[in-house]
Amino acid sequence: xxxxxxxxxxxxxxxxxxxxxxxxxxxxxxxxxxxxxxxxxxxxxxxxxxxxxxxxxxxxxxxxxxxxxxxxxxxxxxxxxxxxxxxxxxxxxxxxxxxxxxxxxxxxxxxxxxxxxxxxxxxxxxxxxxxxxxxxxxxxxxxxxxxxxxxxxxxxxxxxxxxxxxxxxxxxxxxxxxxxxxxxxxxxxxxxxxxxxxxxxxxxxxxxxxxxxxxxxxxxxxxxxxxxxxxxxxxxxxxxxxxxxxxxxxxxxxxxxxxxxxxxxxxxxxxxxxxxxxxxxxxxxxxxxxxxxxxxxxxxxxxxxxxxxxxxxxxxxxxxxxxxxxxxxxxxxxxxxxxxxxxxxxxxxxxxxxxxxxxxxxxxxxxxxxxxxxxxxxxxxxxxxxxxxxxxxxxxxxxxxxxxxxxxxxxxxxxxxxxxxxxxxxxxxxxxxxxxxxxxxxxxxxxxxxxxxxxxxxxxxxxxxxxxxxxxxxxxxxxxxxxxxxxxxxxxxxxxxxxxxxxxxxxxxxx
Ligand code: XMP
Numbered sequence: 240x241x242x243x244x245x246x247x248x249x250x251x252x253x254x255x256x257x258x259x260x261x262x263x264x265x266x267x268x269x270x271x272x273x274x275x276x277x278x279x280x281x282x283x284x285x286x287x288x289x290x291x292x293x294x295x296x297x298x299x300x301x302x303x304x305x306x307x308x309x310x311x312x313x314x315x316x317x318x319x320x321x322x323x324x325x326x327x328x329x330x331x332x333x334x335x336x337x338x339x340x341x342x343x344x345x346x347x348x349x350x351x352x353x354x355x356x357x358x359x360x361x362x363x364x365x366x367x368x369x370x371x372x373x374x375x376x377x378x379x380x381x382x383x384x385x386x387x388x389x390x391x392x393x394x395x396x397x398x399x400x401x402x403x404x405x406x407x408x409x410x411x412x413x414x415x416x417x418x419x420x421x422x423x424x425x426x427x428x429x430x431x432x433x434x435x436x437x438x439x440x441x442x443x444x445x446x447x448x449x450x451x452x453x454x455x456x457x458x459x460x461x462x463x464x465x466x467x468x469x470x471x472x473x474x475x476x477x478x479x480x481x482x483x484x485x486x487x488x489x490x491x492x493x494x495x496x497x498x499x500x501x502x503x504x505x506x507x508x509x510x511x512x513x514x515x516x517x518x519x520x521x522x523x524x525x526x527x528x529x530x531x532x533x534x535x536x537x538x539x540x541x542x543x544x545x546x547x548x549x550x551x552x553x554x555x556x557x558x559x560x561x562x563x564x565x566x567x568x569x570x571x572x573x574x575x576x577x578x579x580x581x582x583x584x585x586x587x588x589x590x591x592x593x594x595x596x597x598x599x600x601x602x603x604x605x606x607x608x609x610x611x612x613x614x615x616x617x618x619x620x621x622x623x624x625x626x627x628x629x630x631x632x633x634x635x636x637x638x639x640x641x642x643x644x645x646x647x648x649x650x651x652x653x654x655x656x657x658x659x660x661x662x663x664x665x666x667x668x669x670x671x672x673x674x675x676x677x678x679x680x681x682x683x684x685x686x687x688x689x690x691x692x693x694x695x696x697x698x699x700x701x702x703x704x705x706x707x708x709x710x711x712x713x714x715x716x717x718x719x720x721x722x723x724x725x726x727x728x729x730x731x732x733x734x735x736x737x738x739x740x741x742x743x744x745x746x747x748x749x750x
Contacts, residue, residue, distance in 0.1 A: 240264040242282040246300045246318050248289030252564050253407040261419040262430040270300045284312040284426030287319025294325040312398035312425045320401035327375035334370040348381040352424040363404035363411040434611035445474035452556030458483040460497035463561030466609050469616035470600050472507040480510040482548045487517030488632030491650040516544050524641040530750040537631040546591040558594040563601045635750035639678030649676040651729045652695045656721050663717045672699035675749040683733030692733040710739040
């Protein structure tokens, strides 16, 4: 395996991800990890990440000289590169100009192992205040940029490499190749590791860690908690209890689909508890129209229901959560500066459960990696490639008061919409799409009769990060078909709108 040593930079998980993409197993450790411990793991290579400090500052994160003298290949990135030079006798100083952004890099040493299959000129991502002004003995220059004479340097004999830029960021055009070259050509890793191995190793590690302990997991039916449940079920079987709260605000048939996979007749051996709390939620939501208040009620009620179930089960050893890496980032945590905080979707839960420790088996993974693990576990594709679905569910896709009748309307309309998007082969091309129920009723005519019914709004957006979004351009034919079917098949709907507002000023959800 390869070890990534975390110096607190913002792209550390991306480094790990790129190594995994090169089919090499990797683990991240803090720079505080004692060298003996690192050595004992017998890594094939070590990568030092970027970080916010200056190597010459007092108390800055450092590394012992011995790290570079163990015969293990080391690649330093940004701060890691500066640190390597600093420790080995080179010089790092404040750069006259901060270098930030896409920068052209020119390769000087075309024979370098790390620049194999990399053109002489390409773009890399720079983000640094300091730079290397003198390289350590035994090093040669691999590449430079206009402002950076030592953009990449190496001591091939000792297998030490230092890049001032960030190859892990996608803006670095050939960054992946460079990292792959390092782990394959320099470290000699075979590149045979797969996400499947992650799944198997994680199952084994969870089994060792948890042993006979009891684990409790709030299963939402979303991708992350489902994959976490799958891993834990394989690891500890019936010692895992999954509580699945059907709040009556799920999409059509979703509760049954989750039960089919994780319930007693499903493929996993675990203790599955489905709480049918629909009525309870509808009662609490009766008469409430203010969106934030609806969210609050739905969130609090979830905690109440879960707490009741947890009390029945009694004390557990572990509370499991499907936190994935982007959640960790979103809550402003991650890596070196991390203090564990609960996942935003199950916020507050830990306070109401009697447990000793939290386990988060997906904490280091990105969404697409989680999906790969899910497929390996045999979780149906339908669940693994599910659309993002908000925790408060249809509660925030019904404008105005939420009632059982309105839930049924939006469920049926949404099911038709999704089916037709599937039929048109568009499901993997649209970021997120759903039907919402406007609170508007208007006059229509059906069969010779006057109707006075609701309007459904269809939404479909494309987005990179869900912070901004544009309406997807669904072919008019598809929209017409969906509209026809909805007004014909769903009672109490006589109009369908298509929302083409971008975000901002709109939001993706309609609440
Ligand atoms: P908005 O409506 O804010 O949505 O543009 C952005 C993305 O976030 C999802 N969303 C949520 N996800 N819990 C979640 O897990 C929530 O309370 C929640 N609210 C919005 C929304 O579906 C979209 O993908």
